[in-house]
Amino acid sequence: MSQDNIKFAYWVPNVSGGLVVSKIEQRTSWDIDYNRKLAQIAEKAGFEYALSQIRFTAGYGAENQHESVTISHALLAATEKLKVIAAILPGPWSPVLAAKQLATIDQFTNGRVAVNIVSGWFKGEFRAIGEPWLDHDERYRRSEEFIQALKGIWTQDNFSFHxxxxxFxxxxxxxxxxxQPHPEIFQGGSSRAARDMASRVSDWYFTNGNTVEGIKAQVDDIRAKAAINGHSVKVGVNAFVIARETEAEARAVLQEIIAKADPEAVNGFGSEAKNAGASSPEGEGNWAKSTFEDLVQYNDGFKTNLIGTPKQIAERIVALKAVGVDLVLSxxxxxxxxxxxxxxxxLPLVRELEREAVATKAVA
Structure with a gap:
């Protein structure tokens, strides 16, 4: 188990509809005033990161969206310590535009911006905005070049790249x-191409929600590949958190979310997402094995099982840390x-369990 404390991030709800494709009441808003206050609450609560979302078109319960880089800067301006990860999509963005935007924001916020390179899963969105839709592995090849270009622009003068x-x-x-050496670079994906890309160029790798055993297999795989490449990469896992005073209360909330799911939106999202992953050479990728219930939460967050009492959730978080997870994206x-x-x-229970684990290891 790492000596470092596990870190916490939250999804910025800059897209309407919240984080579940359900008609259950969500006291969550995508507007800027709500998000500024949320960022301040999260910073005070002990969250180190926030991740803004990038969407260009409506659909699957997300009718309205604020652009990711702009809202990231607004949240940074409202906070003092929180680092905000702006999601960027190669195609609509060029590396030089992203590098310039983020360098300026980094200067303005005392070094608190990061970037999440999203290779793309929504073919209809690319078609709508007139962007070419590349084959699965080509999307990751483009993302890898995008990251190589970002790093070069940020760290070199007279940068050339072909x-x-x-x-350039x-x-x-x-x-x-x-x-220094540059803002942190995150990426996601569950396919072979995604993991291989992370093992070469990314600082952080986000994976969809999964069991502890499933996540361990991914962590071991990516770390072994990174070691061969002389690279190191940290791992973040997606989780939808339902913390209540009793496990029964938490499970009841989960069941209500699923019972009130929007079938048309869930199935539409699932079809787009699975088609994107199925085009990978191994026929897998994000959402390849997701059920209808899993897809009610965009990134398989229910699978991580951070659902129950604070003590249960803290214990499960520390179990994730024990298999190599560095961050929980909630x-x-x-x-x-x-x-x-x-x-x-x-969070206080997580820190207590981390201290106990370190003390036990020291005695052993």
Whole structure:
């Protein structure tokens, strides 16, 4: 188990409809005032990161969306310590635009911006905005070049790069970001191409929710590949958190979310997502084995099973840490009140269990 404390991030609800595709009441709003207050609550609660979402078109319960880089900057301006990860989609963004935007924000916020490179899963969105839809592994090849270009622009003067997707000739960006060597680079995906890309170029790898055993297999795989490449990568896992005073209360909330799911939206999302993953050479990827119930939460967050009492959830988080997870990326039903509750009830128990684990190891 790592000596470092496990870190916590939350999904920024900058997209309407919350984090579940359900008609259950969600006391969560996508507007900026709600999100500013939420960022302040999360920072006080002990969250280190927030992850903004990128969507360009409506669908699957998300009728309205605020653009990710803009809202990330707004949340950074409202906080003092929180780091905000802006989701960026190669295609609509070029590496030079992303590098310039994020370097400026990094300068303005004392080094608190990061980036999540999203390779793309929503073919209809690309079609709607006139962007070419590449084959599965080509999307990851483009993302890898995007990251290589970001790193080069941020760390070198007279940067030159000759890839299949991007080319630069003696380009110098000034000012560069404050963070050294550069802002943290996150990516997601569950396919072989996604894991291999992370093992070469990314600082962080996000995986969908899964069992402890399933996550361990992914962590072991990606760390072994990274070691061969002389690279190191940290791992974050998605989880939808339902923390209540009793397990029965928490399970009842889960059942109500699923019972009130929007079947048309869930099935539509599942079809798009699974088609994207099925086009990978191994026929897998995000959501390849997801059931209808799993897809009610966009990123298989129910599978991680952070559902129950604060003590149960804390124990499960420490079990994730024991198999190599460095960060929990969390979604909630009612974000402001539940993030506050998590910080007050769950996080102190996690830290206590981490201290006990370190002490036990020292004695042994």
């Amino acid at each position: 890839g299949d997707f991007y080319r 000739h003696d380009y110098t960006l000034k000012p560069k970001p404050l963070q 979604g909630f039903l009612h974000f402001q009140e539940e993030v506050e509750y998590f910080g007050r009830k769950v």
